[in-house]
């Protein structure tokens with residue numbers, strides 16, 4: 697394996713049943729069941745495992761009325777990744793479903809964009825509408841990591857390790873970043889909430905939680921430029937990810953998918 701080629705996995709930990717009009721600005725004429733899944737991602741390469749996002753725990757699931765299907769820790773262990781050994785975590789953005797489980801990675805440095813920390817601690821949190829997807833304890837936990845020397849800040853595009861880069865997209869949250877990974881099948885892009893569902897990036901439609909609509913739709917163009925093909929873009933909340941990609945190994949169907957494998961259709 698060359699030094700900058702990585703394996704990539706999507707690990708499903710949560711679920712929320714909802715109808716399609718809730719997933720798009722302007723609603724959806726089909727009004728069908730269109731649930732969201734919740735994922736963290738593992739990038740495995742020569743320098744160990746890099747985890748993208750940390751999910752939320754049972755208590756937060758109850759508070760937000762979102763179902764935990766398998767705790768994040770269990771998913772990592774099923775993949776053979778010991779959370780205690782992880783040295784790098786990329787935080788796509790600081791919404792409650794992406795930065796909980798504060799103590800799961802005691803050795804890790806947390807990589808985030810300057811703009812996301814500024815947003816989550818600044819004047820926009822004075823307003824109920826903009827702070828809605830944030831949790832104060834999540835933000836406080838990240839501030840503590842800054843003060844204990846466990847945060848690494850990025851401003852725009854930057855490299856985490858050779859073959860793994862972060863890219864500021866903004867849009868959905870001011871400092872949202874997506875992650876590009878060099879794999880055996882080309883550059884896979886973990887969009888996170890830069891595109892919740894395939895329907896967002898494919899159709900130019902916008903999820904209702906948003907900081908800046910123009911940045912969201914421009915972000916779709918950035919994702920397409922970063923990925924080897926549109927089929928290399930992995931949306932952040934789409935249950936289809938687990939049917940398009942094969943299971944990481946037998947027995948993990950519907951739980952952990954391997955994203956550096958060829959998708960089944962598209």
Ligand SMILES: [Zn+2]
Nearest residue numbers: 791829868889
């Ligand atoms: Zn979000």
Ligand SMILES: [Zn+2]
Nearest residue numbers: 791793794889
């Ligand atoms: Zn999210």
